[in-house]
Amino acid sequence: MLTSSDPIPASGAAPDVPRKGPRADTLPALLENWATNRGDRIALTHLDHRTGPEEHAVSLTWSELDQRARETATWLRHRVEPGGRVALLATHGADYVIGFLATLHAGLVAVPLFAPSTPAHGDRLHAILADAHVSVALTTRAKQPKVQAALQHLASPRPQVVAVEATRADPEPLPLPDPEDLAYLQYTSGSTRSPAGVMITHGNVVACARQAAVSYGVLPGRSVTVSWLPLFHDMGLMLGVLAPCVLGIRSVLLDPVAFMERPARWLRALSRFPGAISAAPSFAYGYAAGRVTERERSELRLDKVGALIDGGEPVRPELFARFRERFAGCGLPALAHCPSYGLAESTVLVAGVPAGAAAVSTTFYREQLARGEAVPADPGEPSTVTLTSCGWPAGQEVRIVHPATGAELPDGRIGEIWVSGPNIGRGYWQQPALSAATFCALLAGDEQPRWWLRTGDLGVRFDGRLYVTGRLKDLVVVDGRNHYPADVEVTVEGAHPAIRPHVVAVFTVPDSHGNEVVVLAERSSWVIECELDAEEVTGAIRRSVAREHGLPLHDVLLLGPDEVPRTTSGKVARAACRERYLAGGFAGSRAS
Known part of the structure; x- marks a missing residue:
């Protein structure tokens, strides 16, 4: 078995907790406390590259962020019934964050989405908005006409489309949610005809953020998150909004388009903010290595990068190796690479290589992998494949299970990855049968019967580490x-x-x-x-x-x-x- 009690070289300190305030178990409660204890410190910075070749930085302190969230929360509370759904269709930036936090503070359920830009996006948005029965869609003034046009063909009742800038009301005292209350619906990527919204509670959010803090070496007062990942994506939402607000650390946001246009912008932000913790899928590391010019590279100082999480898709070791080789001369720490594994159903995180620990890649015989067994081979041998370990569980338990029998498999045998822990979501919105099949699995012979999440991913435990080999349904x-x-x-x-x-x-x-x-x-x-x-x-x-x-x-x-x-x-x-x-x-x- 793989458990969070296994000895792992985690470098993170225990998550910081507020010095004042009776509650530290939900995001709105924590935001209130950071506003009280760290009110004049910067909480959020958006590096905006849309207005010209030079970035325009917009920052909010903890007090300002809390105030803006309370104003919009009051506006929402007077218009949406408790537990109602509010969609975020804003552009990447401070207004998106304010709208999301306000929704949670108002006791409502957020649905993080995106501002539509293509007809295909409209199809997906229609399916999700209808499935979630959204009452209000928050956007920005600049995007409001496009959002209204994209939703005009949505069946009634259509959500009210309003700009976050227009929702400022005199803040009123609002009751804080409980950890068991639903915080947001994370819609997974897939067919627009059958959207699946994972139900994430306030308790899930806090648990996952604190798990990540230990895994990736978050140091109170020294760490900062830097992210260009989309805020509607589970990893982007956790890195850019949830973890910083739970842990009381600064968040720096860049637009995904800004990264794709010039990946050096991301690396400049890593240079500019010491203690940076960031994340990207494997392709992005290879993309940055190939697109950053010599002149841009000469200006980078990456020696104070805290952790670079590699996740969101199968880890490709050769791509980060190219990234490491390209930027080693800029001081990139040799142990910054943190291959990780997670999914929306676990809020985002399941396992990872802790900051300061070496990422391990192992070469296996391809034929034996096809037969369900991981047999190591020497690198360079024919008919082999090299896999990078995703480390150890991050505050939860992981089992490798035979998908047909539900029995745990021994080390070296490939099976389905099952997970149990406080970060596991409650199920899929309005899909009880699928929820029961996915979130309520029972492990055969379990001495302490409990529910397990069936991830649908295949993996193997080898030398105490977790390796992910692929998706069961894609085999x-x-x-x-x-x-x-x-x-x-x-x-x-x-x-x-x-x-x-x-x-x-x-x-x-x-x-x-x-x-x-x-x-x-x-x-x-x-x-x-x-x-x-x-x-x-x-x-x-x-x-x-x-x-x-x-x-x-x-x-x-x-x-x-x-x-x-x-x-x-x-x-x-x-x-x-x-x-x-x-x-x-x-x-x-x-x-x-």
């Missing part, structure tokens, strides 16, 4: 052999230089003889389509996959830039790829 099974799509996708990416990194989907489709494998790959944006030999690229893909995995491919489609479906958090949506392929939605599909 590619051909001729009785298991293949992990992420592993095959890495092979496809390396098959030809014209293939765009991190935008490959591998999935199976039904055939009269069983399952057949399909590959979707985007060509890189620098490739001129008329000069590309598509047969050369697809042939290289087929040869590489056959050589490395022994897999014949039913179809290989080379698509243009941005044609592979993605989730709102930017990850390739394999299920949507498969669905569109079967519907003949891609040119050249041969669905049967």
Whole structure:
């Protein structure tokens, strides 16, 4: 088993608690206390790059943030019944944070979303707003016309769309929520026809933030979070809003577009704010390493970075290695890398490599992994795959379980990851059957029966550490052999230089003889389509996959830039790829 009591080299101090005030068990109570005890200290800084080439910094102290949240909370309390849902459709920045905190302070349930920018976004928003029965949609004055236009076709009753700037009211005393009360609905990425909102309580928020504090070495008065991750994403919300407010540390926000345009902006913020704790998916580390210029790199000083969390998608060790090599000369600490694992159903965090501990990668034989067993191999051996450990549980218990029998598996055997702890959500909004199946699993032979969360992820315990191998539902099974799509996708990416990194989907489709494998790959944006030999690229893909995995491919489609479906958090949506392929939605599909 893996438990939070296992000896781990965690470097974090015990989370700071307020010196005054009777309550420290919900976010609104903690925000009140920080306003009382640290009122003149800066709580939030937004580095705004939308107004020109130079950033415009907007900061709020704890007193100012608490005051603004109370004003909007009072406005909401007079218009929404207790427990009602309020959606956040604002742009990334201080108004989003104020609206979110105000919703919780008013005893309402927040639904963190995003300001729509494409018709596809409108479809997803409609599905979520209808599912959550949202009463009010908070946005900004600049985005209000677009939000109203995007929601005009929503079935009645439509939510009232209002700008956060227009909700300032004289603050009134409001009762504080209890830890068991619902705080927000975190909608997971997936099909717009069946949105699933994870119910997160105030107690879940506080527990998860304090778990993260210990894992990633948060030091009161010295640590600061720096984040460009979307605030509607579970990791972005925790890093940019929840953890700072629970722990009483400063939060620095950048817009996701600002990072994508110039990743040096993120690294400059890490240089500017000592003790920075930040997070990004693996692709972002490789992206930054390749896009930061020599001149930009020469201005960076990264020696005081506290922790760089690597999560949100399968950890790719070669991408952070490239990042480390690129910025080692800027003083980047050798032990800053913190590979982690989590999901929305656990608020965000399950396991991680603590700050100050070395990330460990292990090479395994691919054939044995396909059979459900982790057998180590020497790096560089043929037919192997290297996985990076996600460390140890962060204040919770983790088991590796046979998905069919519910029995715990021994070390070295691959099974489903099950989790139990105070950060686990209450279930899915208005989906009792799915909630029971996912959040109320019973471990066979458990001496102390309790409910476990079935993550749907496959993993293995090896040398006391957790390794995540893939998603159970995405597993590619051909001729009785298991293949992990992420592993095959890495092979496809390396098959030809014209293939765009991190935008490959591998999935199976039904055939009269069983399952057949399909590959979707985007060509890189620098490739001129008329000069590309598509047969050369697809042939290289087929040869590489056959050589490395022994897999014949039913179809290989080379698509243009941005044609592979993605989730709102930017990850390739394999299920949507498969669905569109079967519907003949891609040119050249041969669905049967």
